[in-house]
Amino acid sequence: MTAASSFSRYLKSLWRFAGRYPLTACLIYIAVISAFFLVFPGVDIAVSRAFWSPETGFPAAQSDFLVRLRHLGPHLVRLIAIAAGAVILVKLAWPDRPPLLPLRVPLFLLSTLALAPGIVVNAVLKDNWGRPRPRMVEIFGGDAPYVPVWHIADYCEKNCSFVSGEASSGIWLVSLAFLVPAAWRKAVVVPTLALAFALSLNRVAFGGHFLSDTMLSWGITLLVILLIHRLLFVHCPRWLGDEALDRALTRAGHRLRRFAAQLADRVKA
Structure with a gap:
């Protein structure tokens, strides 16, 4: 057996393990990446x-194409978030109509976006x-020392390097693959992973993040996505099911209509 075939079999076994135990695999990934960069900070x-020059600093940050690429990820995230929010707003506006999508879908997208890139990555870690x-x-021409991963320091006050918010937003796009039929998942995973990698490498090239910031951001974000997916789709409590959410938003929509009618009467009076 050649070294290449042995490595291929090893990768396949890792992939099967990750598919069977995704949460465990994600935790192992975070632990291994953390240990690697703690032992080998170099x-x-x-x-x-590799992206820095003593004369120009990080020249990639001056590239119009790479700047436009950087803005692509947040733009896609906003579009998906707006679409998910619109599903909920339409249900509230017309409470007696069936929702445009099963309501766990927008709830999954919005909750993972708020919790992973929003709270865990940006509010807790980066700040x-x-x-x-x-x-x-x-x-690289600054005045602060290199700080290893997971070490709390005071060389940056807010919106710091650890971990990468844009890498988190980029890998969050993979959450779409959890919602499509199994036959479509590869078609969703491949381009979203490629885009997440490009957006993350872009931040490293800009001097905005270390490689460890991006790789740990992927693992932390995927961990949140897996936990929320398990809650909503694998071991979903009855009060979070599609029917329960439909009833709750129907009641909320009727309350909003009554409130709007009362407000209109007061304005007329």
């Missing part, structure tokens, strides 16, 4: 150095860990 520095971005580090 990898972070070497990857960032409290204080890791300076590569362009702030002495090696």
Whole structure:
């Protein structure tokens, strides 16, 4: 057996394990990536150095194409969030009509977006860990030291390097694959993963994040997605089922209509 075939079989066994135990695989991924960059911090520095020049800093940040690419990810995230929110708003506006989609779908999309990129990545980690971005580090012309992953520091006050918000938003797009039929999943996963990788590498090239920031952001975001998916679709309590959500939004829609009618009467009076 050749080394290539052995490696291929090893990858297939890892893929099967991840498919059978996705939460465990995700936790192992976070632990392994964390340990790797703690033991080999030079990898972070070497990857960032590949995009840095003593004369121009991180020149990729001046590329019009790469700047436009950076904006593509947030634009797609906003479109999906608006579409998910519209499903709920339409149900509230016309409460007696069936929802445009099963209501767990927009709930899954909006809750994972709010919890992973919104709360865990940006509000908890980026605003409290204080890791300076590569362009702030002495090696790359800044005035702060390199800080390893998971080390809390005070070299950055808000919106810091650890972990990457845009990498989190990019990998969040993979949540769409959890909602499509099994036959379509590969067609969704491949382009969304490719885009997430491109957006994440873009941030490294800009000097905005270390490689470890992006790779750990992927794992943390996927962990939140897997937990919410398990709650809503695998072990869903009755009060979170589509019928229960439909009834709840129907009642809420009727209350909003009554409130709007009362408000209109007061304005007329």
